Amino acid sequence: MVLELQKPRPIWQIMFSTHHTDIGLLYLISSLAFLFLGGSLALAIRIELFLPNIEGTGQIIADSMTFNRIFTVHGTTLIFLFIIPFASAVGNYFVPIMVRYKDMAYPKLNAIAFWMIPPAAVLVWLGFADFTWYAQPPYSIISAPGPAADMWIFGLKILGVSSVLGAINFVITILKCKHPDMSIGQVPLLAWSFLVTSVIIIVAIPTFAAALLMLLTDRLGVSGFFNPAMGGDPIAYSHLFWFTFHPEVYVLVLPAIGMMYEIIPRFSRKPIYSYNSGVFAFVMLALVAFSSWGHHMFATGMSFTEKTVFMVGTLAAVPASAMHVFNFIATMWNGRIKFATPMMWAVGGIALFFAAGAGGVVNTAMPLDFSTHDSYWVVGHFHLFVMGTIAFASIGMVYYMFPYVTGRMYNETAGKIHFFLSFVGTILVFFTQHVLGLYGMPRRVFDYPPIPEWIAMNQIASVGAMIIGVSMAIFLVNMIYSSGKGQLANTEDPFGLGGKYYYPFEAKNPHH
């Protein structure tokens, strides 16, 4: 195993290793650290919104600028420094083993891709920019204070390059390094999710890389691409941004679905119901990812035809997503399901995936989009995806990987308490935010008028966030304590499921 705290390896041996499990471990630890950091900022936001500011009371954060900085870094951290690196952690651990290759195709490139993340994170955190994770011009060009904004731009640039390098490595590993006896139709669905995700990254990220450069030169005053004062168009940035970041939504969610495809059959003690439909749905979602970016801009004066095309393109994600959900349900059917902690997180994630998708259908129906646009409905919808589906699958995967990574078992009771509190907290926060949006509360606000319904719903959401905070504290203690003092795991069958597994045996030797 790669992390054995009783007989620790020198830290430099892990840091300078190019072995996929060591890189995976670095991704895992850093992404979880950023989960807690970004989550702390979310708690700060929710505590500020617990009460409106009435004559000096109810205000905790000093001013709106600080609040804006906090939610910018919160979003940037959790998307770019937790979710994506966490997926890379899982991919690094599992993909080479699943395709039966000794390592990633380019081990040194793999290490470089990881080591680009810390300097990028330093830029984002030391800068603490205030223009949201979206960096919307013209504010980001004209008014956003530097050097924070410039540091954010450089940080994101580095993270983009890191993602592309990682994606190239996954594509080559899966397509070119898989065992000669293994056809592409035999590659496990988790690896398929990484293949599809990597292709999306390679196609989508360069557009944002260009947009960032244009944003930077606009800020320097040498160009005016997005600056209306120089004849530029801020909406052009929106198109470039969402051409990358709507597919990026699928970059976030597809590995999470892949993780569910790993967990659910294991704990149901059955193979996946339909492998082919899983592959088909992954490919379909990748195509749909590029046909729906315009739905973020229905309110910016698009023509009726454009809106119709993007609405139908977005709705095309529904059947593909439903295929995954059906596949999960059919796999569990007639199984003998062991509800260990990873399975609880995966099943909870499926339930919330459906709810999040239903909210998305409302957003994409263009007449309704005008009612929900820029309201808390959108915040609730997006967060139900990233927390309710992606983070749930990811945390389930942390528990699943724990015995393989540490050689020890986590505390099962603490894991289940963590799940129940997080599930309840997630529903309280994000379902309530949907209703809050229907009541008209705009997103990204530091303060709100003392309307009784708004106050009550903000308080419910904030209490939910605090419950999630408590559950995450339990998670942190469980992980740290169990890594050193947990029971030794039977690494050939740590969850007592019976059957044989293909990966733990081969992951034992990190040296090569």
Next chain:
Amino acid sequence: MKGIVGLLLVLAVLIIIPALDLAFAAGAEPGEYVDRRVIIWNLFFRMMTVAFTVGAVVAGTMIWLVWRFRESHPKAKPTAYEGTDW
């Protein structure tokens, strides 16, 4: 094969026609004297009716599934794959 084509046709009718209906509800012509708030909220409540109905079926199925196929259920029996190298 005919069954699959039929199923796809039914899905197409169920998905595409409501989508187009929604699209035309938006309208873009000047001089229409309709209360768009009423139309939009009517659409919202119709969609919510569908979402809650489908949601109840999916959530209900999952809750039953979780209860019935848990390993501690009295009628739980080993699957055909247990102990094999699947």
